[in-house]
Amino acid sequence: MYFSLYFSSIFLNNFPEMCYNKFGSGRFEKSDLIKVKKVDFLEGLIHSIETFGTVDGPGTRYVVFVKGCPMRCQYCHNPDTWETVGATRMTPEQILDDYERYKEFYHGGGITVTGGEPLVQIDFLIELFELAKTRDIHTCLDTSGIMFRRNNPELLAKYDRLMKSTDLIMLDIKHIDPEEHKKLTAQPIDNILDFLSYLDEKEKTIWIRHVLVPGITLIPEYLERLGYYIGQFKHIKALDVLPYHSMGKTKYEQLGIDYVLKDVPEATKEQAIEARGIIIEAMKKRRHDMGE
Numbered sequence: 001m002y003f004s005l006y007f008s009s010i011f012l013n014n015f016p017e018m019c020y021n022k023f024g025s026g027r028f029e030k031s032d033l034i035k036v037k038k039v040d041f042l043e044g045l046i047h048s049i050e051t052f053g054t055v056d057g058p059g060t061r062y063v064v065f066v067k068g069c070p071m072r073c074q075y076c077h078n079p080d081t082w083e084t085v086g087a088t089r090m091t092p093e094q095i096l097d098d099y100e101r102y103k104e105f106y107h108g109g110g111i112t113v114t115g116g117e118p119l120v121q122i123d124f125l126i127e128l129f130e131l132a133k134t135r136d137i138h139t140c141l142d143t144s145g146i147m148f149r150r151n152n153p154e155l156l157a158k159y160d161r162l163m164k165s166t167d168l169i170m171l172d173i174k175h176i177d178p179e180e181h182k183k184l185t186a187q188p189i190d191n192i193l194d195f196l197s198y199l200d201e202k203e204k205t206i207w208i209r210h211v212l213v214p215g216i217t218l219i220p221e222y223l224e225r226l227g228y229y230i231g232q233f234k235h236i237k238a239l240d241v242l243p244y245h246s247m248g249k250t251k252y253e254q255l256g257i258d259y260v261l262k263d264v265p266e267a268t269k270e271q272a273i274e275a276r277g278i279i280i281e282a283m284k285k286r287r288h289d290m291g292e
């Protein structure tokens with residue numbers, strides 16, 4: 001996932017950022033996604049835990065970063081979460097017991113699972129969120145939606161079950177243009193947009209996140225298309241526009257991965273505000289065209 005020092009949001013104020021990582025990281029291979037499905041789902045493959053998160057959902061939150069992600073977003077500043085090996089294994093009970101140690105800080109907050117891509121470990125996520133709800137903890141899923149498949153009944157049943165214990169979904173839409181999306185993330189957009197439709201059908205509370213990358217997503221035509229597309233969904237309650245920054249560059253050097261965006265300038269707070277305005281106007285236009 002992607003976080004920023006600055007949030008440009010419809011409904012939310014800007015948040016400062018604090019991060020406290022407890023654990024280390026490892027390497028990823030494509031076959032690891034299959035391996036993840038075979039592990040004991042009472043254990044999650046955890047990259048790190050942030051005990052005082054203020055940018056990953058409402059209030060102050062306990063944020064769990066999981067390992068494993070099939071996306072390869074060029075601006076990802078957590079490439080050390082892509083790979084599953086080297087993960088710390090934790091059960092839902094262990095995570096929530098740790099949460100309880102800090103629970104006095106989480107008034108108005110809760111637990112957020114991000115990554116990496118949390119839905120790679122959907123069985124673990126179900127266990128974790130269901131247990132969290134028995135303890136009356138607010139649950140937030142920060143996802144790219146890339147793992148969603150509507151045509152797999154067994155998997156769809158898992159999503160249906162997970163949604164019952166998920167209070168909020170923060171969905172990242174990386175690029176609205178299918179070709180550009182594939183260039184930016186190495187993955188197609190179809191299932192991500194279908195996941196958005198699914199969430200709206202389920203009447204889930206959705207926050208959309210969009211990273212503004214100069215020359216890639218910071219183009220008025222794409223911002224308008226994004227706004228016009230998401231404007232059709234009734235359950236989007238917030239829009240965060242995050243200016244691209246290159247803070248993750250050092251990790252790429254450490255991991256020996258080429259940083260494709262090395263010549264791309266960072267986006268500014270002012271550009272994020274302007275971009276948010278373009279997206280919101282297009283959302284309004286869509287709603288107007290729908291007769292609302």
Ligand code: SF4
Binds near residue numbers: 002071077081117144
């Ligand atoms: S979805 Fe993209 S930004 Fe999020 S962890 Fe995966 S590669 Fe990184």
